[in-house]
Amino acid sequence: MRIVTWNVNSIRSRESRLLAWLTAHQPDVLCLQELKLEDALFPHAAIEALGYRAVTHGQKSYNGVAILSRHEITDVTRTLDDGVADDQARLIAGTILGVRVVCVYVPNGSEPDSDKYAYKLAWLKRLRAWFEREGAADRPMVLCGDMNVAPDGRDVARPAEWDDTVLCLPEVRKSLQHVLDWGLTDAFRQHRPEAGLYSWWDYRGGGFERNNGLRIDHIFATRALTSIDAFVDRNERRGEKPSDHVPLGVVFTGI
DNA sequence: ATGGTTGCTTAGCAA
Numbered sequence: 191m192r193i194v195t196w197n198v199n200s201i202r203s204r205e206s207r208l209l210a211w212l213t214a215h216q217p218d219v220l221c222l223q224e225l226k227l228e229d230a231l232f233p234h235a236a237i238e239a240l241g242y243r244a245v246t247h248g249q250k251s252y253n254g255v256a257i258l259s260r261h262e263i264t265d266v267t268r269t270l271d272d273g274v275a276d277d278q279a280r281l282i283a284g285t286i287l288g289v290r291v292v293c294v295y296v297p298n299g300s301e302p303d304s305d306k307y308a309y310k311l312a313w314l315k316r317l318r319a320w321f322e323r324e325g326a327a328d329r330p331m332v333l334c335g336d337m338n339v340a341p342d343g344r345d346v347a348r349p350a351e352w353d354d355t356v357l358c359l360p361e362v363r364k365s366l367q368h369v370l371d372w373g374l375t376d377a378f379r380q381h382r383p384e385a386g387l388y389s390w391w392d393y394r395g396g397g398f399e400r401n402n403g404l405r406i407d408h409i410f411a412t413r414a415l416t417s418i419d420a421f422v423d424r425n426e427r428r429g430e431k432p433s434d435h436v437p438l439g440v441v442f443t444g445i
Numbered sequence: 446a447t448g449g450t451t452g453c454t455t456a457g458c459a460a
Contacts, residue, residue, distance in 0.1 A: 300460080
């Protein structure tokens with residue numbers, strides 16, 4: 191079973207690329223982030239024509255997540271369900287072939303001294319609490335999405351430019367690690383230990399041309415799942431109107 | 446270099 195995560199940065203701007211990528215690669219599951227549109231505008235027909243169904247949690251202009259699957263999706267949830275007043279569409283989860291798939295768009299956090307950064311740290315804490323209530327580490331679960339965190343130095347091409355930012359500060363790395371400590375491992379890193387594999391390059395300042403990349407998109411899994419390979423599709427950053435993120439995937443067995 | 450680019454929405458915000 192191949193599970194892929196991809197921040198498309200507006201599904202309307204990326205629809206032709208998305209359909210072409212799905213046709214070429216045909217993963218079992220594709221988790222999308224930053225749809226930037228309401229659910230009523232989601233292009234279900236075009237996706238269903240390729241043999242996929244989709245469950246979505248969208249909102250106008252910002253955020254928005256979806257799970258596309260070649261298989262049935264059941265028990266869909268769209269909230270951290272912790273009583274916190276929060277209208278940002280950043281999570282959707284569903285069960286596919288017995289695997290609980292959790293697709294998230296973690297807040298970026300803007301600047302370290304901002305309210306947005308405080309919201310990011312709080313959101314990661316709420317995500318950990320959600321796993322404590324929702325799941326069990328001995329059950330098959332996958333957490334994937336744009337985590338807006340580069341876990342360590344191997345994930346950053348130019349650490350001097352990024353170490354003091356909301357993607358790399360020790361505090362935010364610890365916050366992500368705290369989620370993992372619930373019972374998840376970095377399935378991509380398990381198969382690709384080398385430095386220099388990135389999932390995002392800033393549009394600004396020729397980020398891709400200078401290969402000023404970071405690995406901030408991730409696929410984490412519980413020990414109940416076995417994976418055999420992982421990949422990142424760097425080529426998707428080339429050509430006309432790419433997203434600033436590329437698809438990143440893991441191949442699981444026994445499902 | 447407090448810059449740079451893209452997307453949503455239309456001047457300014459978010460990333």
